[in-house]
Amino acid sequence: MKPRVVLTASTYLHKSGNSLSEIMAKASAEHQHDQSDIALQGDPYAQLNDKRLARSIAKDSAFGLVAMRRCMATVGIDYIKHFSPERRAMFVGAQVATTYGNEPYVPAILATKSENGAFDESAFSKFYTKTHPTTLLRGLPNNLLCYGSMEYDLRGANSNYTSMDTSALAALRAGVRSLRSFKSDCAVIGAYSLLSSDEPLQGFFRQIGISAQPNFISNDAVSILFLERAEEIKNDRAALCEVLAIESCSTPQQDIGQTTSQDLEGLLERSLQTAGLQAKDLELIFVSGVGIDAIDHAELTAVKNFCKKFGANPIIATLGYELGYVCEASMMAELQCFVELQSGSKLPSSFLLDKNAPLSSIPKNAAILRASLWGDAGCIIVKECRS
Amino acid sequence: MTIMRQRVAITAVGCVSPLGHTWDLTWRGICQAKVPIQKISAFDAGDTPASHAYQVSNYDTICEDLEQRGELAKQLVRAHVFAKGAAYDAYRQAGLKPGDYQRNDIAVCLGVGMTSPDFKWMTKHFIPKDFDHEDMRYHNRIIPTEVTKGVAKIFSATGGTTTVHTACASSGQSVGEAFEMIANGERQMVITGGADSMINPFYAAGFLLLGALAKNSKDPKTASRPFDLDRAGFVLGEGACILVLENMETALQRGANIVAEICGYGVTESAYRITDLHPEGQGPIQSMQGALADANMSPDEIGYINAHGTSTPINDRVEALSINRVFSTNPNTAPFVSSTKSMTGHLISAAGAIELAICAEALRQQTLPPTVNLFTKDPLCDLRFTPNEATPFKFKAALSNSVGFGGSNTSLIVKQWEGP
Numbered sequence: 028m029k030p031r032v033v034l035t036a037s038t039y040l041h042k043s044g045n046s047l048s049e050i051m052a053k054a055s056a057e058h059q060h061d062q063s064d065i066a067l068q069g070d071p072y073a074q075l076n077d078k079r080l081a082r083s084i085a086k087d088s089a090f091g092l093v094a095m096r097r098c099m100a101t102v103g104i105d106y107i108k109h110f111s112p113e114r115r116a117m118f119v120g121a122q123v124a125t126t127y128g129n130e131p132y133v134p135a136i137l138a139t140k141s142e143n144g145a146f147d148e149s150a151f152s153k154f155y156t157k158t159h160p161t162t163l164l165r166g167l168p169n170n171l172l173c174y175g176s177m178e179y180d181l182r183g184a185n186s187n188y189t190s191m192d193t194s195a196l197a198a199l200r201a202g203v204r205s206l207r208s209f210k211s212d213c214a215v216i217g218a219y220s221l222l223s224s225d226e227p228l229q230g231f232f233r234q235i236g237i238s239a240q241p242n243f244i245s246n247d248a249v250s251i252l253f254l255e256r257a258e259e260i261k262n263d264r265a266a267l268c269e270v271l272a273i274e275s276c277s278t279p280q281q282d283i284g285q286t287t288s289q290d291l292e293g294l295l296e297r298s299l300q301t302a303g304l305q306a307k308d309l310e311l312i313f314v315s316g317v318g319i320d321a322i323d324h325a326e327l328t329a330v331k332n333f334c335k336k337f338g339a340n341p342i343i344a345t346l347g348y349e350l351g352y353v354c355e356a357s358m359m360a361e362l363q364c365f366v367e368l369q370s371g372s373k374l375p376s377s378f379l380l381d382k383n384a385p386l387s388s389i390p391k392n393a394a395i396l397r398a399s400l401w402g403d404a405g406c407i408i409v410k411e412c413r414s
Numbered sequence: 415m416t417i418m419r420q421r422v423a424i425t426a427v428g429c430v431s432p433l434g435h436t437w438d439l440t441w442r443g444i445c446q447a448k449v450p451i452q453k454i455s456a457f458d459a460g461d462t463p464a465s466h467a468y469q470v471s472n473y474d475t476i477c478e479d480l481e482q483r484g485e486l487a488k489q490l491v492r493a494h495v496f497a498k499g500a501a502y503d504a505y506r507q508a509g510l511k512p513g514d515y516q517r518n519d520i521a522v523c524l525g526v527g528m529t530s531p532d533f534k535w536m537t538k539h540f541i542p543k544d545f546d547h548e549d550m551r552y553h554n555r556i557i558p559t560e561v562t563k564g565v566a567k568i569f570s571a572t573g574g575t576t577t578v579h580t581a582c583a584s585s586g587q588s589v590g591e592a593f594e595m596i597a598n599g600e601r602q603m604v605i606t607g608g609a610d611s612m613i614n615p616f617y618a619a620g621f622l623l624l625g626a627l628a629k630n631s632k633d634p635k636t637a638s639r640p641f642d643l644d645r646a647g648f649v650l651g652e653g654a655c656i657l658v659l660e661n662m663e664t665a666l667q668r669g670a671n672i673v674a675e676i677c678g679y680g681v682t683e684s685a686y687r688i689t690d691l692h693p694e695g696q697g698p699i700q701s702m703q704g705a706l707a708d709a710n711m712s713p714d715e716i717g718y719i720n721a722h723g724t725s726t727p728i729n730d731r732v733e734a735l736s737i738n739r740v741f742s743t744n745p746n747t748a749p750f751v752s753s754t755k756s757m758t759g760h761l762i763s764a765a766g767a768i769e770l771a772i773c774a775e776a777l778r779q780q781t782l783p784p785t786v787n788l789f790t791k792d793p794l795c796d797l798r799f800t801p802n803e804a805t806p807f808k809f810k811a812a813l814s815n816s817v818g819f820g821g822s823n824t825s826l827i828v829k830q831w832e833g834p
Contacts, residue, residue, distance in 0.1 A: 083688070113682065121579070123557055123559075129530065129616075132616050133536075133541060136533070136541060148533045148534075148615060149458040149459070149461075151460065151533065151619070152461050152462035155623070156623070158619060158620075158623060160624060162620055163620025163623070164688055164689065166528070167528075167688075167819060168528070168579045169579060169580045169581060169819075169820040172580070172821075172822070173819075173820035173821050174688075176685040177687075177821070181685060182684070185681060185682075186578055187579055188576060188577060188578060189558045189559060189578070189579045193575075193576075204598060207598075208594070208598065227545055229545065230539075230547075231553035234550045234553075275575075275576075276518060276574055277521075277566050277571065277572050277574050277575045290572070297518075401557070401560075402575070403563075
């Protein structure tokens, strides 16, 4: 028997809201959110109230730290003290930004410009001192891991993943593995992606034609989860959901958007097997629905074929239309949406792919399926904890 | 609760390093205590105060070899070229036959560097904000996970790719994670390791500004001198090391050549400062203890430690202190220690992988790798060294340490393979 790993706290920040509850309420048009109050639209350094961090870490990791503080406040500092620092793990799916962290080199590069307007690489060695001494550190992709660990004295197992769309999945998998193997007693799982202001990546999307697809919007999101072993939760804290399986598969082709529906169907089947569930046990399947035709088509075909093959009849939903493409933070909104459903929140009809088939009861199990823009696809199976 | 674990074998190693374009050449260079440092040619270093590095020589030759295999090598960043070169080397040595594994039973987990833009890209696109140029079509080439996917393609692996970045601990972690994937029964084979090249004007400047690099001296060949009293910083290296890990049982069934067995992985966060180690070794000590516990071994079973040993004043002192807190300090029974960065340079995200591979080969060959340029031992680094030349020695287990900016520490333990 493997130990059960459960989610006991979570935070999700997105340009549309400060939590999945807010985002779902807004999507249901039950709540008009004050846009000025949204954390991801503000200045992360001001929210962190730490001027030193403005020099030390780039904006993307700073937003990660904002979200982490919110999540840890929910967990409670006293609660964290139940765990010895060496048993507190942290795993992060981090953005590989091509903007953040490179800006500080610009003054030194500009100084190499000669009278004829050409830049001289060899002259960079004369001007590099114009760069702030900590520039190299500012752009490190593992800054959230570093500063988050320092702030909460997380000295246990850790890693930082730069796997694009499956970064958050890799972090979650590592956290679950660490808890199941008793190498850790609790784990913080972080994931962040600030795509909307990553100009080079936006240029790339335009060049390869993705931006022209009418339903594609790249967006910003940060997610933090807190995991524990179900059997050892202290102080009568509630488990929000159990993570049963985390699987991924890759396509060896180098081109973007190559995940096929067959790959995804196989992935879904393997994930269910790992989770010890039958197809009919799945009441809800989230697909990513990021608005890229090839990906959306592969996901829907896979789910339809899967349902036909096993006679399953789950509700199919997507948060992609609402939240857009959030790369490294992918799959985390769906996971937290499942948690919200457990507390009785309604699944907004705008999330449903078939508007005539609403979710009639609180789902016991769900699959979160994602074809990847970068060649790797993922599937997470979650289970309710109410019973 | 007892967790059933699978045994994990290293069945092949591939490498592109400053010592050579294959693992055989790299190991030979280690045994010959070579110091292949050279003046930087990967970019126009001008009058930089750190003008030498451990560069991979004959870069164009690797590209040509890859092009002959149908790879578009000239479009790839250096780390990607090295990763592919090393992956082909490992693939050749693994002796895989069709049908040995289902493709989805093979995963890839690599530590990959920041693969950031070069000077030309910054001046052509970043500064003028020209992101609608047709060149941007190839912008994905600087995304680290492309390197991992490139290696997956060579092995036809469809069992998922994972890319790790924890600075200098990256590939210590990627190998550790690959080990855990197999040990926990998630996959039968994982291709792992790391690739990096920070021989780039921005990174060189960044490290110089942090005071981490050894500056120019009369004799560049002695610039990297781990644990020496006169050490003054590290020297950049570059390259890739790819290891093939397999479930021991299936590896034996297919008749694989076992290099060594991985049996322990320890990983911790110092949670102290972004660049500095905790002065009392908080982090590295627990990482080594964790690896020993994971391997169910006592400290006296470790015959050799490949230290992170960067040649910076603080790293080497704290690492020596940490090793002495975990292992015997008796000069006759303490494990031998060396830092092979004196021969490879600091491969940053690829360092952990190449150093673990050195441990595995050292066990197979029963040879202790040297620390080159260790002339005057720092009294604060009181360890049992093998200075300046490789030494034959009978031992059964070795440990490799990695430490990264950001506070991640890893320790991996390998055992000698003595037969089924």
